Structures are given as C-alpha cells and as structure tokens.
Amino acid sequence: MNDPLLELREATVSYRTAQGLVPAVRGVDLRLEAGQTLGLAGESGCGKSTLAMAVLRLLPRNAELGGQVLLAGEDVRAMSWGRLRAVRWAQASVVFQGAMHALNPVQRVGEQIAEPIRLHSSRPDNKVSARVGELLEQVGLPARRASAYPHELSGGQRQRVMIAMALACEPGLVIADEPTTALDVMVQAQVLTLLSRLVDELDIGLLMISHDLSVLGSTCARLAVMYAGRIVELGPSEQVLRHPAHPYTKALAAAFPTIGDPASRLAPRGLPGDPPDPAQLPGGCPFHPRCPSALETCSDTDVRLRAVGDRSVACVLEVEA
Numbered sequence: 074m075n076d077p078l079l080e081l082r083e084a085t086v087s088y089r090t091a092q093g094l095v096p097a098v099r100g101v102d103l104r105l106e107a108g109q110t111l112g113l114a115g116e117s118g119c120g121k122s123t124l125a126m127a128v129l130r131l132l133p134r135n136a137e138l139g140g141q142v143l144l145a146g147e148d149v150r151a152m153s154w155g156r157l158r159a160v161r162w163a164q165a166s167v168v169f170q171g172a173m174h175a176l177n178p179v180q181r182v183g184e185q186i187a188e189p190i191r192l193h194s195s196r197p198d199n200k201v202s203a204r205v206g207e208l209l210e211q212v213g214l215p216a217r218r219a220s221a222y223p224h225e226l227s228g229g230q231r232q233r234v235m236i237a238m239a240l241a242c243e244p245g246l247v248i249a250d251e252p253t254t255a256l257d258v259m260v261q262a263q264v265l266t267l268l269s270r271l272v273d274e275l276d277i278g279l280l281m282i283s284h285d286l287s288v289l290g291s292t293c294a295r296l297a298v299m300y301a302g303r304i305v306e307l308g309p310s311e312q313v314l315r316h317p318a319h320p321y322t323k324a325l326a327a328a329f330p331t332i333g334d335p336a337s338r339l340a341p342r343g344l345p346g347d348p349p350d351p352a353q354l355p356g357g358c359p360f361h362p363r364c365p366s367a368l369e370t371c372s373d374t375d376v377r378l379r380a381v382g383d384r385s386v387a388c389v390l391e392v393e394a
C-alpha cells in the first residue's frame with residue numbers, strides 16, 4: 074500500500090523564548106491520503122499555522138520540531154536542506170494568507186509563477202511561459218495577466234496567482250493557510266469554489282487552515298478542530314458541523330454559522346475568555362476554564378483523542394456516535 078501523502082505522528086513544535094519553551098503543537102496525529110481534503114480549524118494562537126509550517130519545515134529558527142512528520146513516508150525532520158528544497162513546491166506547497174504580502178511587489182506575477190518551475194525543471198523559456206499561461210487559465214485568469222504587477226490585480230486575482238504558483242510544479246499536497254481571510258464575501262466564495270474545482274480536477278490532497286469552520290466545511294471532506302496545540306475533534310465535515318461533539322467545536326460552529334458572515338472575521342461569539350497562553354496551560358483539559366459543560370474531573374483529567382463512530386473526540390463527556 075502507498076504511504077499517505079502526509080502523516081503526522083505525535084508531532085510537536087515548541088518555541089524557545091526568553092520565557093522558556095512554549096509548546097505550540099502538542100502531540101498531533103493526522104493523516105491525509107492522495108486526493109483527500111482536510112480542514113484544520115481553531116481560534117488564533119491554537120497552533121494551526123505552526124503545524125502547517127512544520128510540514129515543510131518552514132518554521133522559524135527558535136522552533137523545535139518533535140515526533141514524526143512524514144511526507145509520502147519520508148520524515149521531514151531527517152531531510153537535508155537539498156532534499157527539502159527538492160520537496161518544496163514539487164511534492165508539497167503552501168498558499169499563504171494575504172497574497173499582497175506574499176507576492177513580490179516589483180516583479181511581474183508571471184515571473185513569480187515561473188520561479189518554482191525554473192527551480193524544478195530544465196524547461197526552455199518558451200515552455201516555462203506556456204506553462205505560466207496554462208496555470209493562470211487554470212485558476213481563472215487570462216494568460217496575458219502574466220505581465221501584470223501585483224498592485225494591478227484585485228485581492229481575489231492575487232490570491233488566484235498564489236494558487237497558480239502553488240500548483241506550478243504539480244505537487245500532490247497543497248497547504249492553504251487562511252487563503253480567503255483577507256477577501257470580501259463574494260470573492261471568498263469564488264476562491265473556495267476554485268479550490269474545490271482544482272482538488273477534483275487535479276486530484277491533489279488539500280490541507281486547508283481557517284479559524285472559520287463554515288469556510289472549511291464548504292471545501293473539505295474532513296475537519297480537524299485544534300485547541301491549545303492539540304486536535305480535540307476530527308471527523309467527516311458534515312458530522313462535525315451538524316453535530317459537533319466536543320464543547321469547543323460546538324462553540325466554534327455556533328460562532329461561524331454561515332460562509333461569509335461578516336461576524337466570522339471576529340472571535341467566536343458566545344465563547345467566553347481567550348485561548349490559554351501555551352506557556353501557561355491550565356491543568357487537566359486545557360478547555361475546561363471556558364467549557365460550559367465542564368465537570369469537576371475536567372480540571373485534572375487531560376483526555377486524549379478517542380474514536381467515537383467515524384469521529385475522534387478528546388472529551389470526558391459521553392459523546393453520541
């Protein structure tokens with residue numbers, strides 16, 4: 074049997090800071106097969122971006138990666154820099170949030186899309202240009218827009234350019250980190266439709282990150298919900314959205330009821346308090362101080378994910394399958 078595109082086994086990331094070691098990702102197990110889509114949700118600071126960056130070892134220097142992060146069975150922790158360069162773009166790529174900042178403002182977008190192609194193939198220049206045109210059309214932009222500078226494009230068009238760049242070397246895995254956060258509602262929906270179409274057409278695996286469960290639910294078949302560096306619920310999107318099992322998922326699902334709800338840009342409504350500082354996690358379940366269903370035992374029992382029907386849930390409460 075083929076190795077999954079991506080597999081995390083007890084993956085951990087801690088940041089070395091003046092205040093000590095900050096555990097941002099705390100023992101995450103995840104699996105993504107070719108052609109599958111997985112959404113990773115959670116409030117700001119729960120470790121989503123850290124986890125995504127760990128996959129391609131794009132972490133800052135003060136980060137320590139532990140456990141296993143396997144790309145097609147190969148542990149990224151054991152890869153040389155040369156091997157990592159070969160894997161980035163070609164095997165897995167990232168669409169970052171905020172395309173205006175991720176693109177070079179003084180370089181034509183076609184040139185920027187061409188860069189990873191040149192890095193990973195010895196195609197002659199005319200073939201590279203043809204491939205750039207093909208990629209732009211694939212993301213719904215005319216090929217002639219290759220000569221545009223980022224400021225000449227709208228926010229949605231720039232995000233399409235970022236997606237074209239991520240697809241340039243035909244990776245099996247694309248990681249999209251808040252790909253629609255900076256866009257207005259209509260454009261957000263268009264970019265999500267584009268991502269869904271590309272996933273189907275190109276049979277890529279997609280790991281999409283957002284604080285907004287409804288955005289993820291519209292694009293991803295499975296959802297993982299993260300809190301304080303751990304996955305607290307994982308399962309088919311429809312089940313997780315319709316019948317959230319973990320009290321934190323319930324609060325998130327209630328906070329973001331529909332795609333494009335302007336309020337979805339804000340912190341979850343009706344969920345008191347803030348996520349804990351990873352440097353000072355409370356004892357027991359890290360969600361218990363904010364949990365409306367907390368029992369006495371939750372302050373000293375830290376439950377790990379357990380299977381409940383098609384889902385996995387990290388909660389002491391009885392969960393209906």
Ligand SMILES: Nc1ncnc2c1ncn2[C@@H]1O[C@H](COP(=O)(O)OP(=O)(O)OP(=O)(O)O)[C@@H](O)[C@H]1O
Binds near residue numbers: 090095116118119133
């Ligand atoms: N370079 C760093 N050094 C120290 N701590 C960091 C660093 N980067 C992130 N952190 C901390 O790690 C934790 C997880 O951050 P991360 O950015 O992964 O969360 P997130 O869920 O992606 O949030 P957001 O949606 O705001 O990006 C946070 O407490 C954050 O402050």
